[in-house]
Amino acid sequence: MEKTDDQNCQDRHEEDNPKSSPFDFVIKQFQGKKCAPEKRKEPPSAIKQFFKGFDFGKSEGKDRREIEETEISNDVADDQSEKQDPSVEDGLSHLTSEAESPSGEQRFNQFMEKLGKKPSSKNLDLNNCALSAEDITELASLLPFLPELEELSLSWNGCVGGTLKALTVHLHHVSLVKVLRLNNCRLTAEDVISLGGAFEIVSQLEELDLSWNSNIGGKLSLLTKKLKEGCKLKCLKMTDCNLTAKDGESLAELLNVIPDLEVLDISINKNIGCSMKVIAQDLKNVPGLKELNLHMCGLKQDSLQGLAQVIPLLSNLQELNLSSNKNVGLSSEPLLDRLRFLPKLRSVTISNCGLGEESLSSLAEAALHLPELQILDLSWNKCVGGNLKLLLGGLKLAVEIQVLRLSSCNLVAEDLALLTSLRQDGHLARLQKLDLSYNNTISDEGWAVFCQGLGAFKELSELDVSLSPSSCRDCGQWFGELLAALTQLPALAELAMQRWALSECQRKQIEGFNQDNKRNIRFDC
Template identity: 70%
Template sequence: MEKTDGLSHLISEAESPSGEQRFNQFMQKLGKNPNSKNLDLNNCALSAADVAELASLLPFLQELEEISLSWNGCIGGTLKALTVHLHHVNLLKVLRLNNCRLTAEDVISLAEILPMIPDLEVLDLSINTHIGSSMKAIAQDLKNVPGLKELNLHMCGLKHDSLQGLDAALQHLAELRKLDISCNKEIGGGFKDFTAHLASLKNLEILDLHQCCVTEEDVTVLSQVIPLLSNLQELNLSSNKNIGVSPDPLLGRLRFLPKLKSVAISNCDLSEELFSSLAEAALHLPELEILDLSWNKCVGGNLKLLLGALKLATEIQVLRLSSCNLVTEDLTLLTFLAQDGHLGRLRELDVSYNNNISDEGWLLFCQGLAAFKELSVLDVSLRPSSCRDCGTWFSELLAALPQLPALAELGLQRWLLSESQRKQLESFNQDNKRNIRFDC
């Protein structure tokens, strides 16, 4: 009788699926292709049972280099079930837990495991709004991942003490390339406690501080530190209105960052003086590809201040001037620049929400539109509160479209089109074998 039981046990073990088979079945159940190095379960509506099953599979996934579990709300409160097994995947380089409803306890359990994954290069905890109070714990353990290249803490509920802890961690993160602490409104006023080691990040390429409620005192501190980040390529300061009222020359000092490719300063309430200072600094940014000045009313009537920089910006691909109070003269300037051979690589032009441009201005712009040879996205929409008839420029617009082979999207919201004009747009793609999205 005992022998029979033993034989049954052996048969049962032989028939039980291997770890690899179990992993394949788990991924197939979720409609994903199994990959031994990249576990991508973003937005998979994982259940608590799925998380538990995944945790049991980690010992069989020792080759994993990337784990992405973003946009799975059930991860919140259950992360410890995973972290206790993360030591099995010590080759891990990328961990993304974006918008997982993480709790303070989750962050603490993650901090405890960081020494076990020393090769980590990317840590993304963005849009976990309740972890700010526990960020100090993880900041203390970031010294265990000295090769970290990307740290995303966008919209994490960070507070002043979070910045203090984070600054202490920066001294151990010499390889950091990207730092995103945007949309943390409660850190405004705390940057004096954050910049002691920020300037030491000589490899930093991307710094995102948009919508951080920076104070005038913060601007003073940042104007001293940001120009020292000699390898910076992307800087986002948007939606920080105190930048526009601070007397400190932060924007003017961007001239010391010649590698800048992207500058976003939308909705910063810039004064004409500050805009002029930025325009002068832009003369020293030869690699500039993206410039976002949207929602700064001072640009209207003053775009000529940027003329020299736009002539030199041979790499410029994206220019956003939405809601800038542009006038006819500004739009004419852009048109003449393109016709003179500048802005030749421009792919995206946003001049929406600028209701002060006359029909004559739009007419001249559309007549010269073909000069923007690589344009793929164009937005000329009006403000939400507005409606206006298309003038004679509409026919010029239609005539220019066949000469813009890359154009894929055209924004025309709140322009009142006649029935005939709508039909012309509807038939354009079919007649010209194109696939332009007309947003009317």
């Protein structure tokens, strides 16, 4: 510890006092010293030790006092030099702060506790945590203490935008990271450049999700040109990133260096359809592709032509989403018919694709070759109404089907009768979710027939029979049939009946059903 002003004054008083013994002064000086390493002194020789106890008279005593005073002067000088040497003081304070400062693990735990998250050395999930720029800087300083990190999720934190460089310069400390999610982070062009440079460091990266970052549009090449051949990327998602036709060309080049790609999601990028033909040609370089999401991509006629040509090469494809691309139904290209070459398909989403009877027939033919189909979404295709029988063969063979969506398809009573007869004949046994909403064209008689056979769908957990927003109808006599069927559906957890007007008596019947059967079926009325 440093001397106080009172101690310094006391030292000066003792130095001026002739009555004070030199040895007292030495003791005082010793007590006032900092805890610095002492200068190592040579031990006295054997001869000095031998003559130490002899009295050689006043002259010898005087000489001894002079020696002692000299040693005292040297000690004082050493003490003063230590006071003047800042390196000694800085070193001591550094050691003290090191001892008192928390460890890296403690800092990380405190950081996660501040954000209300449980610390994990492998999975760092900070989605929607209202992170600030200071938080990102602090997180970057903690990366050296997370060498085992495999997943880093910062999605839905707008302040990440513009600060990503502070993080990427430390990514070499987490070179084993496999998953990086940056959804809706308001990434800037500088962030895209920084992220591109990081690809050379995180060579084990398998999943990259940049969805809902509109500033990526037009700048994708800044990212893709950094990816080298042999990249281990398996999942790439860029939903609603304002991608341009030029970005589509950059993506096509990228497909040449990521042969292990399994998931590609470029949905809600309306302008990328202009370059989809180029992308489709390079899809052949990723034969292991399992999921392809092209929802609302503005697919053109030539794009669909290129995609029909490459579809047979993607034999491992399990999920295909072509929804909200009206040209799919208008195209003369046999795209839907080519789905027969994808025997592992589990999910087909072609809602709002402007399908006509011809394209629906092509789909029906392909469905005969899709034994593993689990999800079929034909919503918002008006041609399905009255023509569901075209899919009869495919629905019979689809023994694995669990989700069937037929919202706003202009269904008629005949279509509902077909569904109930299929189940009664032993088909659709695993159906769990059935969406029949926005089909105002179904008569009360049609609903009554459907409800009479509804009890056969033993696995059904979700059912939607809502009307379109502009409608309002009474349930009529079929409500009683529905209530009776509910007692036979032990798995049903959600029932949507929006815009169906219920009487007071019917509402009480619903409440009684929930109470008697210990269920919580929610009727959205």
